[in-house]
Amino acid sequence: MISRPPAVPPPAPDASSPTPERLKKQKAASLVLYSGLVLLALWVVRDFIVAVAWAGVVAIALWPLLHRVAGSRWFKGRMTLLAAVFTVVIALLVLLPVGLGVAQALHEARELSDWFRGVQESGIALPGFVERLPFGAQQIAAWWQANLAQPLRDSAAIKGLHSGTVMTLGRHFGARAVHAAMVFGFTLVTLFVIVQAGPRLSGSLLKAVRRGFGESGANLVQHMATAVRGTVAGLVVVGLGEGLLLGVAYFVTGLPHAALLGFVTAIAAMLPFCAPITFGLAALWLLAQGSVAGAIGLAVFGSIVVFVAEHFVRPVLIGNSTRLPFLLVLFGILGGAETFGLLGIFIGPALMTVLMVLWTDLVQ
Known part of the structure; x- marks a missing residue:
């Protein structure tokens, strides 16, 4: 008969090897450590x-x-x-x-x-x-x-x-x-x-987002970038258009430095509801000079231009690129400006896009 070799006893568990419970605690501690270091780095910069x-x-x-x-x-x-x-x-x-x-x-x-x-x-x-x-x-x-x-x-x-x-x-x-x-x-x-x-940066960011949040997170980041791009386009295009039209009105009414005033109006018009300040002051100047008809005409024409641009053109330009309803675009711009200042004009629509994407995922 062939004798069997004696059974080898299993190795004794190493006291230094981490148990599942210890691994969980280590992950939690690492998460707290990393979060604290990130917050400290943000505070430094x-x-x-x-x-x-x-x-x-x-x-x-x-x-x-x-x-x-x-x-x-x-x-x-x-x-x-x-x-x-x-x-x-x-x-x-x-x-x-x-x-x-x-x-x-x-x-x-x-x-x-x-x-x-x-x-x-x-x-x-x-x-x-x-x-x-x-x-x-x-x-x-x-x-x-x-x-x-x-x-x-x-x-x-x-x-x-x-x-x-x-x-x-x-x-x-x-x-x-x-x-x-x-x-x-x-x-x-x-x-x-x-x-x-260049592309290395954008690729690295998307890769990191995919690893951390999956494909849905990467799509959400791309939607936010599209919202920022559409907001910039809407603000700049509408601002330049308002500045051009009101610059012509300044020239027709006989205001001095009409080109400079038109440029200032274009810059102001890139901010929501700031263009009325410029053409309102110009109308007051005309009124002080005795040109009542010119002041009234400039005030009426400027009000029409700003009303159409702010309530129709700008929301359409931003909403078409981000697929946001008019009300969310308006709330995003105004609420973002009130919360974060000038930078919030671009952050607000991006956050509204996040809400819209999350809502779409929930109802589908």
Whole structure:
């Protein structure tokens, strides 16, 4: 008979090998550690999050254009050159209008200073159109005579202009201007890095999202990018259209510097419901000059243009690209602006897109 070898006893369990319960605790501890480190990193770079967000919005909005340009024979394989050219173009598009506006303001500052010194000595004469008003002319004339027609050098308002409050406001404005310049500079640097990374960056992001959240998460991110791109297109196109139409109206009504006013109106019109401020001030200036018909015509024409653009054209442009209803587009823009400031104009519709995608998945 063939004898069987003695049975080998199973190895004793190693006390150092992790048990399933220990593995669960380790995963939970790792999750807490990673979350804490991520939150700490975000807190460290909190002052630069706005710059990164702005750079991301610009890159997402112009990503299709960048993809086409990168495939041309001039920039193929030269992502650093493309990033440099693209960043310089964006910087010029922002800095040139601001520089022109500052130069024009400095040019007008001397005339404004002379006018201010004159009204300090002699007051402000009652505009002629006040006497032709159908009602309230006597009350307005009496108030004007008591407050503005007399020399203003001794008035409380003029004395307040020389107080410490104005100095405080000036320092606050200067600090905000320096902060905005720093954010703009870091935005350009971040934009250069994003464009230089090119498709590798977008591919890595989508790969990470797929690993963490699956294919549905990747689709959601793509929908959000489409929402940001559509919002930028809607704001810019509508703003330029409003600025062009109202610029023509400024020229027809005889306003000085109609082209500059049209450009300022276009910039203001890119923000929801800000265009009425510009053409409203222009209409008041015409009214003060005695052009009642021009002021009324500009106010009516501007109101019609803004109403059509804000309530029909802009929601259609944004809603068609994101497939969002008009109400969600409007709430997203206004609510985002109120919550996150100017950057929220682009974040709001993206978040509304997330809600729409989740709702669609639930009802299907």
